[in-house]
Amino acid sequence: MSKLIYLDNAATTAVHPEVVAEMLPYFTEFYGNPSSIYSFAGKSRQAVDASRKIIAGALGCSEKEIYFTAGGSESDNWAIKSIAESYRSKGNHIITSKIEHHAVLHTCEYLAKNGYEVTYLDVDGDGRVRPEDVEASIRPETILITIMFANNEIGTIEPIREIGRIAKEHNVLFHTDAVQAVGQVPIDVKEYNIDMLSASSHKLKGPKGIGFLYVRNGIKLTSFIHGGGQERKKRAGTENVPGIAGFGKAMEIALETMEVRAEYETELRDHLIERVLAEIPHTKLNGHRTDRLPNNANFSFEFVEGESVLIMLDMQGICGSSGSACTSGSLDPSHVLLAIGLPHEKAHGSLRLTLSDETTREDIDTTVDALKVLIERLRNMSPLYEDFIKNNSK
Numbered sequence: 334m335s336k337l338i339y340l341d342n343a344a345t346t347a348v349h350p351e352v353v354a355e356m357l358p359y360f361t362e363f364y365g366n367p368s369s370i371y372s373f374a375g376k377s378r379q380a381v382d383a384s385r386k387i388i389a390g391a392l393g394c395s396e397k398e399i400y401f402t403a404g405g406s407e408s409d410n411w412a413i414k415s416i417a418e419s420y421r422s423k424g425n426h427i428i429t430s431k432i433e434h435h436a437v438l439h440t441c442e443y444l445a446k447n448g449y450e451v452t453y454l455d456v457d458g459d460g461r462v463r464p465e466d467v468e469a470s471i472r473p474e475t476i477l478i479t480i481m482f483a484n485n486e487i488g489t490i491e492p493i494r495e496i497g498r499i500a501k502e503h504n505v506l507f508h509t510d511a512v513q514a515v516g517q518v519p520i521d522v523k524e525y526n527i528d529m530l531s532a533s534s535h536k537l538k539g540p541k542g543i544g545f546l547y548v549r550n551g552i553k554l555t556s557f558i559h560g561g562g563q564e565r566k567k568r569a570g571t572e573n574v575p576g577i578a579g580f581g582k583a584m585e586i587a588l589e590t591m592e593v594r595a596e597y598e599t600e601l602r603d604h605l606i607e608r609v610l611a612e613i614p615h616t617k618l619n620g621h622r623t624d625r626l627p628n629n630a631n632f633s634f635e636f637v638e639g640e641s642v643l644i645m646l647d648m649q650g651i652c653g654s655s656g657s658a659c660t661s662g663s664l665d666p667s668h669v670l671l672a673i674g675l676p677h678e679k680a681h682g683s684l685r686l687t688l689s690d691e692t693t694r695e696d697i698d699t700t701v702d703a704l705k706v707l708i709e710r711l712r713n714m715s716p717l718y719e720d721f722i723k724n725n726s727k
C-alpha cells in the first residue's frame with residue numbers, strides 16, 4: 334500500500350517523537366511515585382511540577398489553577414458537575430450550545446434529569462453562538478455558561494472573549510471546552526475571563542489519556558475522585574507521570590511552533606477548500622470561512638453518503654472522518670451539522686479533513702484527486718442524483 338495520508342488530526346494526533354523521548358525515562362528509570370518521600374521519587378515529582386508550570390505559562394494562569402485529569406471528557410464532566418453541585422444553592426440553570434462535544438452535552442443531559450435546567454443555544458449558519466443570545470438567556474438562577482472554544486467537527490472558533498465578558502458582567506461562571514483550540518490558537522484565560530477550561534493532550538501531539546482542567550482560584554471545586562491527596566486533594570490517584578511529562582513537552586512544542594504551524598496549515602487548508610469547491614460540483618463548506626481552526630475543513634457533498642466516501646478514501650490509504658469519531662458507527666447525522674441548518678441528507682454527506690504540520694501539499698492534491706473520482710462514481714450510483722440530472726436537463 335502507498336503511504337498513509339492521515340487527515341483526521343481532530344480525532345487524535347501522532348505523538349511527537351520528542352514527546353515520546355521525554356516520556357520514556359518515567360517508565361523505565363524514574364518510575365517512583367511522586368508522593369513518596371525518598372529523593373528518587375523527587376524526579377517524578379519534578380516532572381509533574383515542570384509540566385504544570387509549562388501549561389500554566391501557556392494559559393497565563395497560576396500552577397495552582399491546573400488540575401491533571403485523564404483527558405478532555407473527564408475535564409468537561411468534572412467542571413460542569415462540580416459547579417452544578419457547589420453552586421446549587423445559588424441556582425440550577427446552565428447555558429450551553431447545541432454544537433458542544435458529547436462530553437458536555439451528555440453531562441448537561443444527565444444534570445437535566447437530576448433537577449437542573451439547561452438552555453441549549455442555537456448557532457448561526459457558520460456554527461457561531463451569538464453573544465447576545467447568551468446574554469438574553471441568563472436568569473437569576475443561572476450558575477454556569479459552558480461554550481466550546483472551537484468546534485471539533487466544523488472548526489468554527491466561538492466568540493469566547495465576548496461570552497467571557499458577558500459572563501463576568503452578570504457574575505456567572507464561564508467554562509470552555511478548549512480541547513480543539515489549545516496549542517492551535519493563543520489563549521489567555523485572564524484576558525478572556527475564562528473561569529474553567531478543559532484540554533486534552535492527544536489532540537496536540539501528546540499521549541492519550543491525559544488532560545487538565547484549569548479552575549480559576551476562588552471557585553468552589555468539588556473532588557472528582559475521592560482518595561489520596563493528589564492534585565490538591567481534588568483528583569485522587571497516583572499521577573500519570575509519563576503522561577504528564579509528555580503533555581508538558583507537547584505543550585511546549587505546540588507553543589514554540591504555533592505561529593509557523595498555523596500559517597502553514599491555513600495555507601494548505603485554504604488550498605484544499607478552494608480545490609474542492611472549484612472542482613467538485615454541488616459541494617458546500619461547513620463552518621466559518623475564516624474564523625476557523627487552521628487545520629480544519631468540513632464539506633457536504635450532495636447526493637452521497639459520508640460513510641461511503643470514507644470507505645472509498647480508506648481503500649486508498651486516506652483517513653478522514655464524517656461527523657466525529659465519537660459518533661461514527663451511529664447512523665444519526667451529526668448534531669453539529671443539523672444545528673447549522675443542514676437538512677438530514679446533506680448532513681449525511683459530509684466529510685471532515687483535519688491536517689497537521691506533517692501534511693504536505695501533495696497529500697492534499699492526492700486526496701482531492703481521489704475525491705473527485707469517487708464522488709462522481711458514488712453519484713452515478715445514486716437514484717437521487719439521477720432524478721436531479723433528469724429534472725435539470727428538461
Ligand SMILES: *Cc1c(COP(=O)(O)O)cnc(C)c1O
Nearest residue numbers: 404405406434436485512513533
Ligand atoms: C476530543 C475532544 C474531547 C474529548 O477529549 P478526550 O481526551 O478524548 O476525552 C472533548 N471535547 C472536544 C471538543 C474534543 O475534540
